[in-house]
Amino acid sequence: MSESPNYPQSPAPTSMDQATAPPRPRTIEGAFWAFIVAPVIGLIGGLLILGNRDKIAATLRDADRQRGGTLTDAQIDQTANVTMITAVVIAVLIAALYLLFAFKLRAGRNWARIVLTVLAGLQLFSVLTGESTIGSYLAVLAAVVGVVLSFTGPSNAYIAAVKGRH
Known part of the structure; x- marks a missing residue:
């Protein structure tokens, strides 16, 4: 006959945090998804560069020739890979x-929200000052939409309410 030890019972989990959390507005949800789309497009662009290896190597060869042609083909290939x-x-x-x-x-x-705004600003600056692809423009557009949505009235009220809870 074994007796079970008398451990103190832990209180049942409550949904106090969920009950006191302000409802998330659609503008925050929209900003969230815009900030998800922006890096996904960027990742796709980053992966597409893998198909441009020959173009990168040719650009490096041209640049090397203009400076006197000191690099070997192996060095150019290695630089393209890096x-x-x-x-x-x-x-x-x-x-x-x-x-x-x-x-x-x-x-x-x-x-x-502030960090995302700064990142979107840097991304926009990069697109405006460098060579860009349609993907770059789409990623910036998504990020700018995210910034705008994150600073609307409902978003501001939500962030203020969350801040007031802490």
Whole structure:
């Protein structure tokens, strides 16, 4: 005959946090999804660079010839590979940060909204000052839509309400 030990009972989980959380407005949801779309498009563009290896190598060869042609074909191929890998790694890192900040925005964190605004501004500046693709323009458009939605009245009220809870 074994007796069960008398452990203190833990209180039943409550939904207090859920009950006191302000309802998330559609503008925050829209901003969240816009900030999801922007890095996804960026990732696709980063992965498409893998198909441009020959173009990258040709550009490097042309640049090397203009400077006197000191690089071997092996060095140019290696530089093209490093360039492609670096571009993909940067695209993945930026996408991961965008996703992290998008989820924090969705949770009502004002600092995430500010960081996403700065990132969108840098992305816009990059598109306006460099060579861009249609994907770059679409990613910037999604990010700008996310910024605009995250600063509308309902979004501001939601973020203020979440801030008031903490």
